[in-house]
Amino acid sequence: MEKDNIIAIDLAKSVFQVCKVSPRGKIIYNREVSRKRLKELLVKETKSLVAMEACATAHYWARYAERAGHQVKVINARIVKGFQTKQKTDKNDAIAIATAAPLEHIQSIRIHSVEEQAMQSTERARNLALTHVIAQSNQIRGLLLEFGIVIPQGINSLRRNLPMILEDAENDLPDSFRQIVMSLWEHLEVQIEHADAITSSLKGTIESNQVCQKLMKLEGVGPIGALGLSLRLGKGEHYSNGRNAAASIGLTPKQHSSGGKENIGHISKQCADKRLRATLYQGALSVVSLVINRPPKTNKEQWLKALIARRGKKVAAIALANKTVRTAYAILKSDSEYEPQVIV
Structure with a gap:
């Protein structure tokens, strides 16, 4: 070079x-x-x-x-x-x-193949489609609330209650506005169908991807988390160890050290893959909620339960997400399978 x-x-x-x-x-x-x-x-x-x-x-x-x-x-x-x-x-x-560019300590990010970029783009399209669905449903719910009509959260509640609201002649909705609400609902149904189609396509892609299926065996890792980890880590060739992999996602504490004194702070709010970190954190929180209400079955659950008792649920969830990335790195680097150690 x-x-x-x-x-x-x-x-x-x-x-x-x-x-x-x-x-x-x-x-x-x-x-x-x-x-x-x-x-x-x-x-x-x-x-x-x-x-x-x-x-x-x-x-x-x-x-x-x-x-x-x-x-x-x-x-x-x-x-x-x-x-x-x-x-x-x-x-x-x-x-x-x-x-x-020529400095050795400055690393290159991992370059995606065409297939990997297609998977990432599909996930981005799905995320935007779901955002549109939520925004449109919230608008309908908010507009009706201005007329004193309350609809519980959720698409199913909207689908169940809206026809009765539009047919009710005693709710003081002007006829012209009823037509507007009906058109908004029809548009929402198209958006829901569009989001479901993208989700189905992405689900089929992830199910046929061996790396994603391997990563989904980790605690708290679902299809979206597995896809994000596979795209971020590849085969682990761009990271020297698991800690560097976790740091690139923003799951390790910031360090501000000088004069031989180490000052360890919180995880970074800026230098992070926020989308992937949020997905892993949500998955880890679900594991924390499950483990806290039953006896531990594996060594990792035993460690997690002790950490929850010492530091609380949220810190434990971040620690579990950190450990998940490190484990994923080891699995991809060695091309092995995840086998949790069961407590005998």
């Missing part, structure tokens, strides 16, 4: 900033190129270290550069920001990426 040129790309939609730097650190050029020109440049250039920020389209361009024979490094945008010494411009951003 020390003998290769560095091609730093500040990604965009149509116009990209490309900075080429020699192995000695001299800037060969730093110019704007079109999308078509960038593809041609990556194909024509000799083997180089191609670096870019982890942002929209980064996985696509990383795969394209790898197919062109380059070594690729996709760097967290927060890390790149620390190398900016001047005002924020596309040229300065590209220089900052080029400066950070």
